[in-house]
Amino acid sequence: MRLLEFQAKEVLSNYGFPIPHSVLIKRGETIPDVKLPCVLKAQIPAGGRGKSGGILFANTEEELKTHIDNLFSKRVRGFPVHYILAEEKLNISSEYFISFIIDNSRRKEILIFSDKGGVDIEEISRTEPDRVKSVVVKPFIGLQDYEVREILSELSITGKHLLNLTGVIQKLYGVFHSLDATILEINPLVETVDGRLFIADVHFEIEDEALPRHPELKKFTSGFEEYIGFRPMTEIEKKAREIDAMDHRGVAGRFIEFDGNLGLLIGGGGASLTVFDAIRRYGGNPANYCEIGGNPSVKKVAELTKLLLSKPGVERIAVIMNVVSNTRVDLVARGVIKGILELGKDPSRVISVFRIPGAWEDEGIKILEKYSVRYLTREYSLDDAAKIAVGG
Secondary structure, X not given: OEEOHHHHHHHHHHOOOOOOOEEEEEOOOOOOOOOOOEEEEEOOOOOOOHHHOOEEEEOOHHHHXXXXXXXXXXXXXXXXXXXXXXXXXXOEEEEEEEEEEEEOOOOEEEEEEEOOOOOOHHHHHHHOHHHEEEEEOEOOOEOOHHHHHHHHHHOOOOHHHHHHHHHHXXXXXXXXXXXXXXXEEEEEEEEEOOOOEEEOOEEEEEOHHHHXXXXXXXXXXXXXXXXXXXXXXXXXXXXXXXXXXXXXXOEEEEEEEOOOOEEEEEEOOOHHHHHHHHHHHOOOOEOEEEEEEOOOOHHHHHHHHHHHHHXXXXXXXXXXXXXXXXXXXXXXXXXXXXXXXXXXXXXXXXXXXXXXXXXXXXXXXXXXXXXXXXXXXXXXXXXXXXXXXXXX
């Protein structure tokens, strides 16, 4: 779940972080009193707002009204604007970049820091790599003060500034870790000319599966759970979510609908995105993006299969996953076959390709062979499977 900026700042404010004074302006409602000069920021679930005209400055009442009308009447990075955050304009002397992320390849938390905040960190990494420092957080030990002080010292940050920044960074890490976040990026953390620190912008994402452990965040999903990127969920997406909630076993229903004709049951970490892109590259037209994994029950897979095939225009599906150890191949095969048979269809005609190497693979192959379904072993890559799925 990605929090909008105003939501993320409310969370951080509750933890005692300094946030600029702001007023939230809602589409269709009376404009509240706004202190000028101010910065108007479109609230969308994406970065790069400044380059896309989503951040404007207002010095007068006339500019304020004009800019608000402008932001509400346009799409920013493809998103309609439902909220605008009107924030006090700060007198800035320094800007810093602070980010905590999960490095999936190392399965560890990473701190990234730069004294060149306020711009794209990728650009700074390319042009001034010595201005970007990082720390791999040790599991069970956590981020240590001396590690933070070392990278700050390498950037010639000393004295009071070093102590203040160390405190802020450690406190941010505590929030990142305790709330099961996948990313907490402050860009920038600003220091004003009078020496005060403020969180000027924040990108905050929390692991969906961890939300039940944090009931205090429920208020931030209420009113937003019906949206995917501020697009109302379709009926098939709602039904997929209901299928996934049928029981606790595995994942079968993280579903985004598209306009294509090839249904997809895909998974295996980043493999699902790889498969989706490969399908399109080979000329396929996906009807959906849908991850499965974690050993979902036969019933959940069967119901999801029926849901996919209920979409008008979808006559075939592709079942493609990376090598799996936590998902039984035979259960997925049984679920897919069961769903197709319950619709009175022929699995050999409906399944364009089945490629899931892993646990209980031999048993899965026997089930698929019984119904003459084309099965690909691990000798075929994900790319091969995608090409075959679209008739290549």
